[in-house]
Amino acid sequence: MSILKVARMGHPVLRAKAGQIRQWTMMEEERFLETIEGGLTRLDSLLGSGATVIPGEEVFKLYDTFGFPLDLTMLIAEERGASVDVAGFETALNKQRQRSRDARATQQGGGPAVHVDRPGEWRELRPDTQQFVGYESDDVETELLAFRQESGRVEVLLRENPFYVESGGQVSDTGIVEGQGWDLPVDQVRKDPRGTVISGTFGQEFEPTSSRARVDALRRRNIERNHSATHLVHAALRRYLGTHVRQQGSLVDENHLRFDFSHHGPINQEMLQTIEREVNARIWDNVPVTTRRMAYPDALALGAMALFSEKYGDVVRVVFMGDSSIELCGGTHVRSTGQVGLFQFRAQGGVAAGVRRIEAVTGPEAYMMVEALQSQLDQAAKALKAQPEHLVRKLEQLVEERERLAARVAEMVKGGGAATPQGKTLAINGVTVTLADSAAENRDEIAAMADAFRSGKTRAALILFGTGERAAVHVALTDDLVKAGRKAGDLVSRIAAVGGGKGGGRPHFASGSLGDGSRLAAARDAAGSIVQTWLEGS
Secondary structure, three states: OOHHHHHHHOOHHHHHOHHHHHHHHHHHHHHHHHHHHHHHHHHHHHHHOOOOEEOHHHHHHHHHHHOOOHHHHHHHHHHOOOEEOHHHHHHHHHHHHHHHHHHHHHHHHOOOOOOOOOOOOOEEOOOOOOEEOOOOOOEEEEOEEEEEEEOOEEEEEEOEEOOOOOEOOEOOOOEEEEEOOEEEEEOEEEEEOOEEEEEEEOOOOOOOOOEEEEEOHHHHHHHHHHHHHHHHHHHHHHHHHOOOOOEEEEEEOOOOEEEEEEOOOOOOHHHHHHHHHHHHHHHHHOOEEEEEEEEHHHHHHOOOEOOOOOOOOOEEEEEEEOOOEEEEOOOOOOOEHHHHOOEEEEEEEEEEOOEEEEEEEEHHHHHHHHHHHHHHHHHHHHHOOOOHHHHHHHHHHHHHHHHHHHHHHHHHHHOOOOOOOOOEEEEEOOEEEEEEEEOOOOHHHHHHHHHHHHOOOOOEEEEEEEOOOOOEEEEEEOHHHHHOOOOHHHHHHHHHHHHOOEEEEOOOEEEEEOOOHHHHHHHHHHHHHHHHHHHOOO
């Protein structure tokens, strides 16, 4: 019976989520068909090469990468007159299973799956039961219940233990245990049938005494900021993306938080910013973070979020952050949301089909992230010779200028080099005068156009009017006119004067500004008569 049929039969949760289930099912079907298509292509390639036996490694690759069952591969191979190396497939499959077992052993043990005989025996000191006091304190006077020493390390079992052991995504604490004449730096905390065992490097003979256990408080505070922010972001994601969002995994350490959740696609930047604002608003509400132990059904009745992958006892610990978040959780948290300080998203991405991941920072790490971004902004503004608040406009201007230059370069390339300006040509006193317009504003580019105009010509003058943001005029003269005593700077000054401006430059090329840009057309109209007067020596 399909899950959609079950939904139609009336199960309230499935009926409410029927649309999402249908969407996810179709997405999975499309992915499966794409995978099968890739496997068929691979299989065609193998059989097309004339092979009569498909190697076991290839059969396993079809199974592991493309989802091809062994039976399907054997059926297709038989239809093509080939066989399958089943024994080789089984060997490859068993190797993969062993690699998976080794990987799990590595994750659970915090290191490679190496079997080592432990010569150190536990020494029992007291028959008391261990108590976890890390919710209330991170610095306690305590007694040792048991210890053992081996290979330069000591493991101890404390009666009052403030060290949190990794669970629910929150990493273990670190810190120090001090006794009479000794101290043990704690760098590992692990679960044991006896209780929580803490350990560290110890280079001398260990003599147990009454002790003081201190968690690294600064590190713990940063972990708590990230853990509490994880609850707040979970609630915000559900509010803005939908109640289909549920936690699929998390990691909370002193530097950042990572949160995996069910969702069908990327979150756009505008929505991500909205969620970030929501989380910060709840932080700044500075509501108390409280906990209560209650019966599991009562917690669910209150709306507490529970993870379907977790096994809960009859009595559970519920963490409340005002009305924003209610979750079952055994981790440590800030005393009020305001202690989180600041929340900033750092990244988002996909983990698996229908599962997204966000990464974020809080407190000091979030401040340092903002500070680094501000520094980069200041450096960019300095490089572009602009104030930070004007940086966007400066970048827009640079982009516009780049587009204009790209258009001019394309024009030059099309013309085989620097573009020769085209415009109106006048014959004045034996001199060919070209009047042209150009939107170019880069002086090197304009000079290149002037050189292209002068090349191979005699008794010719170019008057180029700039139509860009700043009204300008440029004059280029051929070498024979310069040798006859004519100067481009003299002519450009006369034309620029029409707009109340002035100019200057070298004898063969000069530029000027019109001053009043609205007089550009008048300067263009008067150019012919100005040239004639200039040539006549008046």
